[in-house]
Amino acid sequence: MSINHSKETHYPAKESFLSSFFRSLTEEIKAALVATLWFCFLTLPLVCFRINANTQKIDYLWERLPKVAIIAFVATLIWRFLRKRLSFSHVKDTLDEVSGPPPDEARGPGGSWVTYLMAAKHKKLYAILALAFLVTIPFWVSPYVVMILITALIYICLGLGLNIVVGVSGLLNLGYVAFYAIGAYTYALLNHSFGLSFWICLPLGALTATTLGLLLGLPILRLSGDYLAIVTLGFGEIIRLVLTNANFTNGPSGIGGIAPPGLFGINLNATVKPFLVNLHLMHKDMDLNKVLIFFIMLLMVILTIICVFRLENSRLGRAWLALREDEVACQAMGINRTKAKLTAFAIGSTWAGLAGVVFASQITFINPSNFTFMQSVMILSIVVLGGMGSIPGVIVGAIVLTLLPEYLRGFANYRMLLFGLLMVLMMVFRPGGLIQSTRQVYIHKPLENKEP
Amino acid sequence: MEFFRDLFFSGLTKGSIYALIALGYTMVYGIIALINFAHGEIYMIGAFTALIASMILSSFGLAGWGLLVLVALIAALYSAMYGFTVEKIAYKPLRESSRLAPLISAIGMSIFLQNYVQLVQSSNFQVFNNIIPDISFIKAGSIVNKTQFMIVLTTALSMVALTIFIKKTKIGMAMRAVSQDQVMARLTGVKIDRIISSTFIIGSVLAAIGGLLIGCSMRQIDFYIGFLAGMKAFTAAVLGGIGSIPGAVIGALILGFAESFAAGYISSEYEDVVAFVLLIVILTFRPTGIMGQATTQKV
Numbered sequence: 001m002s003i004n005h006s007k008e009t010h011y012p013a014k015e016s017f018l019s020s021f022f023r024s025l026t027e028e029i030k031a032a033l034v035a036t037l038w039f040c041f042l043t044l045p046l047v048c049f050r051i052n053a054n055t056q057k058i059d060y061l062w063e064r065l066p067k068v069a070i071i072a073f074v075a076t077l078i079w080r081f082l083r084k085r086l087s088f089s090h091v092k093d094t095l096d097e098v099s100g101p102p103p104d105e106a107r108g109p110g111g112s113w114v115t116y117l118m119a120a121k122h123k124k125l126y127a128i129l130a131l132a133f134l135v136t137i138p139f140w141v142s143p144y145v146v147m148i149l150i151t152a153l154i155y156i157c158l159g160l161g162l163n164i165v166v167g168v169s170g171l172l173n174l175g176y177v178a179f180y181a182i183g184a185y186t187y188a189l190l191n192h193s194f195g196l197s198f199w200i201c202l203p204l205g206a207l208t209a210t211t212l213g214l215l216l217g218l219p220i221l222r223l224s225g226d227y228l229a230i231v232t233l234g235f236g237e238i239i240r241l242v243l244t245n246a247n248f249t250n251g252p253s254g255i256g257g258i259a260p261p262g263l264f265g266i267n268l269n270a271t272v273k274p275f276l277v278n279l280h281l282m283h284k285d286m287d288l289n290k291v292l293i294f295f296i297m298l299l300m301v302i303l304t305i306i307c308v309f310r311l312e313n314s315r316l317g318r319a320w321l322a323l324r325e326d327e328v329a330c331q332a333m334g335i336n337r338t339k340a341k342l343t344a345f346a347i348g349s350t351w352a353g354l355a356g357v358v359f360a361s362q363i364t365f366i367n368p369s370n371f372t373f374m375q376s377v378m379i380l381s382i383v384v385l386g387g388m389g390s391i392p393g394v395i396v397g398a399i400v401l402t403l404l405p406e407y408l409r410g411f412a413n414y415r416m417l418l419f420g421l422l423m424v425l426m427m428v429f430r431p432g433g434l435i436q437s438t439r440q441v442y443i444h445k446p447l448e449n450k451e452p
Numbered sequence: 453m454e455f456f457r458d459l460f461f462s463g464l465t466k467g468s469i470y471a472l473i474a475l476g477y478t479m480v481y482g483i484i485a486l487i488n489f490a491h492g493e494i495y496m497i498g499a500f501t502a503l504i505a506s507m508i509l510s511s512f513g514l515a516g517w518g519l520l521v522l523v524a525l526i527a528a529l530y531s532a533m534y535g536f537t538v539e540k541i542a543y544k545p546l547r548e549s550s551r552l553a554p555l556i557s558a559i560g561m562s563i564f565l566q567n568y569v570q571l572v573q574s575s576n577f578q579v580f581n582n583i584i585p586d587i588s589f590i591k592a593g594s595i596v597n598k599t600q601f602m603i604v605l606t607t608a609l610s611m612v613a614l615t616i617f618i619k620k621t622k623i624g625m626a627m628r629a630v631s632q633d634q635v636m637a638r639l640t641g642v643k644i645d646r647i648i649s650s651t652f653i654i655g656s657v658l659a660a661i662g663g664l665l666i667g668c669s670m671r672q673i674d675f676y677i678g679f680l681a682g683m684k685a686f687t688a689a690v691l692g693g694i695g696s697i698p699g700a701v702i703g704a705l706i707l708g709f710a711e712s713f714a715a716g717y718i719s720s721e722y723e724d725v726v727a728f729v730l731l732i733v734i735l736t737f738r739p740t741g742i743m744g745q746a747t748t749q750k751v
Contacts, residue, residue: 039537042534045530046504046573050573050574051573051574053576053579058508172556174559219733219736220735220736222736222739223735223739226486227690227739229555230687230690231732233683234683234687234731235728237683238725238729241721241722241724241725245722374563377559384556416563417571419560420562420564420566420567423557423560424541424557424560424561424564427542427554428545431546431549
């Protein structure tokens with residue numbers, strides 16, 4: 001511990017953090033100024049000299065330097081502030097541990113009604129209310145919003161699937177998008193060549209992805225941690241390169257004209273839509289096929305949540321958690337490591353396959369550039385941002401990461417930059433994610449009437 | 453036979469570049485057991501800095517060997533600074549956390565740097581002028597051209613220098629000590645933070661040289677070159693047994709030859725597939741790589 005924080009002052013617990021920070025404010029500003037100088041020098045060649053591809057000359061952009069300086073200064077101050085607070089709370093925690101936990105009343109005002117509302121008996125009611133709200137959404141929003149929401153639901157599904165592999169089992173899979181691609185291409189190819197319908201392809205896509213997950217799982221079972229990460233990354237690239245170069249997938253131009261899912265052969269847009277629009281129950285440009293996909297996705301997400309929740313608390317889920325914590329110890333406890341790893345891989349891939357089929361039916365045209373490494377990173381960011389291993393966390397992460405870019409179009413250029421930054425900052429300041437997963441705790445309560 | 457010879461030398465060149473990058477991966481892994489995903493980006497930044505420096509310096513009339521050496525120095529300096537800063541921001545605060553955290557932070561850093569260069573420069577390919585001056589004994593009809601010759605020579609010299617550095621100098625000895633046992637090294641008075649920083653700096657300098665050379669040989673660069681090259685170099689490091697310096701070189705050369713021959717005799721479209729299939733196959737049979745030693749995990 002001491003090597004990391006050796007330069008930082010250890011504050012007495014009684015002094016408030018803010019006052020101690022401001023006491024050393026001049027010091028902080030001095031450090032921030034040094035950092036600003038460093039960053040200005042560091043970014044000088046890349047930021048201030050830009051190659052003009054047309055003239056093959058250098059454009060000098062000195063006006064960018066003050067911006068860099070300001071950003072660097074502010075960012076360093078914030079960084080140091082947060083780092084200090086982090087180490088401060090560590091010290092405080094340790095002190096608390098020594099002197100015993102604070103009494104319950106000290107946990108903050110209003111704790112009682114929050115706990116009342118969060119009580120388990122209300123959970124069902126909330127779930128039903130939320131569901132009822134979600135079901136009405138397509139009837140009062142624009143078609144564009146429905147498209148975004150379908151994307152968000154697909155990412156929730158993907159996030160929950162990857163969460164099994166990365167969050168619960170601790171196997172870093174950087175090629176998750178490969179299974180998503182497999183699902184999408186299974187549907188696209190079967191629909192294109194044999195005219196198979198969405199409902200037949202949905203299980204088939206899942207099956208193909210699961211099989212591939214098993215196939216990939218077999219050779220890499222002996223690998224752990226970092227090796228696994230790089231092999232899955234390589235696998236994702238192999239799949240993408242094959243899809244790009246093979247003839248049967250139509251190469252980089254992809255497959256178009258994929259049929260939307262049907263509902264007992266009813267043409268929804270011709271029969272049901274006029275009726276709904278006349279009653280002012282639906283936007284007049286709404287494509288009912290998309291609404292159907294929205295409902296399919298909603299159902300799928302609900303089923304996924306139930307499945308994942310049940311899995312996590314099953315014997316298998318416990319085995320995965322043990323695997324994540326310590327492989328050797330987990331084997332020593334009699335857990336079949338091979339089985340646990342393979343099932344985690346295969347089950348995680350199943351959801352990617354399902355989501356892939358729905359994705360193909362939603363956008364009706366797919367090509368390999370839909371399935372790049374950046375997609376894998378996006379799904380991984382969802383899991384990391386939300387909180388590894390936490391179901392509500394992953395849902396929140398997926399919603400934030402899919403909706404934010406849609407509503408912050410102005411920042412489109414900075415999207416990936418901010419993603420990268422977010423991943424670093426989350427790991428440094430809040431490694432558990434937005435909603436940290438909580439372990440089920442069994443409390444042993446001693447009998448109260450023991451003492452006379 | 454001529455075709456074979458050409459493929460051989462292109463494989464050797466490719467392998468040499470991979471080796472320069474792979475050394476950075478393997479050294480960092482050897483010391484703090486972390487895949488430095490941002491290393492490929494450091495190489496890309498080295499290439500960009502070299503390009504900008506060469507354009508500015510040549511506009512002042514500098515040319516020949518002086519230009520090459522100066523550009524290499526500037527690229528190495530900046531890459532080293534980037535490597536140092538990345539370590540301080542993304543890895544140092546996470547040294548005591550779980551194994552997954554620094555890995556994810558590294559991926560984040562890699563994405564950040566890629567997009568940073570894309571934003572401040574451009575997303576187009578940039579023409580890179582070959583600044584390697586003509587070498588008198590390499591004529592137009594020679595087996596290798598001047599760029600290939602320089603790449604192989606520079607890589608070989610860097611390997612020798614690095615081996616001497618690791619074996620003979622005090623910092624090199626401290627590096628070996630830290631990679632063997634961090635706690636023990638600290639007890640004997642080794643300054644861990646400084647050693648880790650210098651490892652990142654050395655790796656980044658090698659990557660910058662690789663970036664300069666790849667620019668001279670491919671004649672064009674963009675912000676994305678670091679990703680694939682980094683991945684290949686890491687593959688090479690894993691093939692050879694990560695943490696082992698000769699292993700990285702052997703792995704890189706194997707990978708370079710495999711890719712070059714696959715492109716020549718099978719299909720150039722599947723060049724990259726071959727690299728990753730090779731990785732999966734070798735790791736299946738030798739999970740610790742060619743030169744890596746299996747260690748028993750203790751609980």
